[in-house]
Amino acid sequence: MITIILVKTDSSAQATTDLLEGALAAGNTAADAPQLDPDTPVLRLRNVSKTFPGTHALKGIDLDIAPGEVRALVGQNGSGKSTLIKVLAGYHAPDPGSESWFNGEEFHLGSRDGLGSSHLRFVHQDLGLVLEMNAVENLALTAGFATGLGGRVDWGEQRRRAEETIARLGVDLDVRKPLAEATPVERTVVAIAAALTGWESGRGLLVLDEPTAVLPHTEVGRLLDIVRGVQRMGASVLYVSHRLDEIFAIADKVTVLRDGRVTATRDAAELNTQSLAELMVGDQVDAAFRLGRPVVAADASPVLSVRNLSGVQVKDLGLSVARGEILGIAGFAGSGADEAAYLLAGARPAGEIQGEIRRGDGSWEPAGAALTRQRLPLVPADRAGEAVVADFSVADNLTVRVLDRFRTLLGLSARRENAFVEEWIKRLEIKVSAPDASIMSLSGGNQQKVIMGRCLASDPSLVILAEPTAGVDVGTRQAIYELIGQLADDGLAVIVTSTDTTDLLALCSRVVVLNGGHVVAELAGEQITDQALLAAMEAGDR
Numbered sequence: 001m002i003t004i005i006l007v008k009t010d011s012s013a014q015a016t017t018d019l020l021e022g023a024l025a026a027g028n029t030a031a032d033a034p035q036l037d038p039d040t041p042v043l044r045l046r047n048v049s050k051t052f053p054g055t056h057a058l059k060g061i062d063l064d065i066a067p068g069e070v071r072a073l074v075g076q077n078g079s080g081k082s083t084l085i086k087v088l089a090g091y092h093a094p095d096p097g098s099e100s101w102f103n104g105e106e107f108h109l110g111s112r113d114g115l116g117s118s119h120l121r122f123v124h125q126d127l128g129l130v131l132e133m134n135a136v137e138n139l140a141l142t143a144g145f146a147t148g149l150g151g152r153v154d155w156g157e158q159r160r161r162a163e164e165t166i167a168r169l170g171v172d173l174d175v176r177k178p179l180a181e182a183t184p185v186e187r188t189v190v191a192i193a194a195a196l197t198g199w200e201s202g203r204g205l206l207v208l209d210e211p212t213a214v215l216p217h218t219e220v221g222r223l224l225d226i227v228r229g230v231q232r233m234g235a236s237v238l239y240v241s242h243r244l245d246e247i248f249a250i251a252d253k254v255t256v257l258r259d260g261r262v263t264a265t266r267d268a269a270e271l272n273t274q275s276l277a278e279l280m281v282g283d284q285v286d287a288a289f290r291l292g293r294p295v296v297a298a299d300a301s302p303v304l305s306v307r308n309l310s311g312v313q314v315k316d317l318g319l320s321v322a323r324g325e326i327l328g329i330a331g332f333a334g335s336g337a338d339e340a341a342y343l344l345a346g347a348r349p350a351g352e353i354q355g356e357i358r359r360g361d362g363s364w365e366p367a368g369a370a371l372t373r374q375r376l377p378l379v380p381a382d383r384a385g386e387a388v389v390a391d392f393s394v395a396d397n398l399t400v401r402v403l404d405r406f407r408t409l410l411g412l413s414a415r416r417e418n419a420f421v422e423e424w425i426k427r428l429e430i431k432v433s434a435p436d437a438s439i440m441s442l443s444g445g446n447q448q449k450v451i452m453g454r455c456l457a458s459d460p461s462l463v464i465l466a467e468p469t470a471g472v473d474v475g476t477r478q479a480i481y482e483l484i485g486q487l488a489d490d491g492l493a494v495i496v497t498s499t500d501t502t503d504l505l506a507l508c509s510r511v512v513v514l515n516g517g518h519v520v521a522e523l524a525g526e527q528i529t530d531q532a533l534l535a536a537m538e539a540g541d542r
């Protein structure tokens with residue numbers, strides 16, 4: 001477990017990048033804002049609304065966030081959370097009549113007017129980083145470049161500043177490594193460091209929009225430690241997440257959005273996972289939902305078997321999945337569990353996939369050639385980077401794998417295609433103004449549902465789901481679990497890889513656990529508990 005380290009260093013050259021230390025001093029004394037009544041909210045919103053063509057995304061939002069408070073903002077997919085944050089960030093102009101104050105000063109939403117260099121800072125879902133660049137360069141893009149003689153960039157100084165900034169967030173990171181090679185939590189840390197750059201007062205608001213959506217479950221604790229460190233600076237935090245356990249670990253208060261309206265604001269201590277899920281979705285939701293499918297008999301005929309399957313991390317994996325079985329592959333980041341999904345789906349070059357596979361009762365074949373030819377449907381963990389076709393509509397994203405089905409002698413049948421799209425929008429309750437709307441106009445969770453639909457709609461005999469409910473709200477999660485259960489009842493075989501034990505507990509009747517690329521445990525039926533999964537995942541490398 002990493003804790004926040006506040007390093008007191010030589011004060012000479014680093015005043016400009018002295019993030020936490022400077023902020024702490026100001027936060028302790030409120031020196032920069034002695035005139036402010038401590039009860040004045042950091043952020044006050046009144047009657048904030050936002051209308052898009054065909055969608056009234058925010059309807060009269062009122063919100064007060066106190067100094068030093070961590071406020072969670074929760075709600076179903078499409079309830080308006082990201083829109084509110086984008087209005088705050090100046091990305092969207094709100095409807096007329098919306099009012100806002102920051103530290104008691106009125107400012108215009110939809111622009112940075114009136115905010116000057118004040119401390120309303122954001123880490124958006126996409127993190128806003130340039131992955132080809134390293135942490136030094138990314139931080140310099142926000143903070144400006146240190147220059148030396150002749151106005152040249154002083155890279156030594158730049159690097160020292162970056163190392164210090166990152167170290168203060170309690171993370172040991174090679175700041176020269178391109179962020180494309182960094183882990184998801186390392187990238188999030190760089191994004192938070194960039195957002196806090198130049199923060200010189202304890203009062204302010206850091207907005208984190210689903211910072212853990214793509215983080216392995218096991219790294220969430222590290223991120224929450226960092227958020228607590230930011231709170232200790234005296235900063236307030238607005239924290240958006242679908243992971244309810246995190247809300248209880250970090251938030252003082254919770255605000256619930258439903259269909260663009262604030263429907264509740266409560267102290268987190270008054271709530272539990274079930275009551276919060278009910279505030280978000282209604283009382284039909286079960287936050288501890290499990291399919292509870294029977295364990296498939298060991299001699300059931302397999303849909304797919306692999307032996308000695310190896311990639312970069314995965315070593316000599318052997319497993320088989322039967323018709324109607326939902327098999328989990330669990331493991332921490334780097335255990336091989338995430339890579340296993342991509343190997344099995346043939347989503348790696350054939351030369352990088354070693355071992356053998358067998359379909360049904362057929363003969364064993366070299367895995368690389370067979371899996372890359374077969375290309376089993378995969379819902380990848382990184383929806384935005386690997387699945388969504390940003391230039392396509394919702395309908396086109398849904399049908400891209402199955403266009404052949406609508407072909408007639410006269411070309412594509414629009415009628416059949418439309419009926420198919422309507423059916424899947426209904427089945428997955430995808431919130432969209434019209435099927436031909438751009439997929440980018442959908443909320444993140446609704447995009448995830450489209451990708452899920454694309455995979456399931458091709459009537460496969462086996463699908464591979466990597467982190468299938470990342471960014472998906474608690475009610476939709478249950479709907480997705482139930483749909484997968486129904487398809488498994490009809491014979492679909494499913495392989496789920498997830499660092500989130502919630503998915504594995506809800507879906508799987510058997511789970512293999514990887515560590516160091518090897519299978520270290522196999523759990524079935526009643527043996528699959530949160531504790532047993534985590535214990536097996538933590539077991540030492542072989």
Ligand SMILES: Nc1ncnc2c1ncn2[C@@H]1O[C@H](COP(=O)(O)OP(=O)(O)OP(=O)(O)O)[C@@H](O)[C@H]1O
Binds near residue numbers: 053084433
């Ligand atoms: N640029 C846009 N154009 C049209 N509609 C939009 C646009 N951005 C958002 N919307 C719509 O506004 C509504 C609210 O979306 P928003 O992204 O704020 O939801 P959210 O609560 O953040 O959801 P999620 O939890 O899935 O991220 C949705 O119906 C969405 O489709």
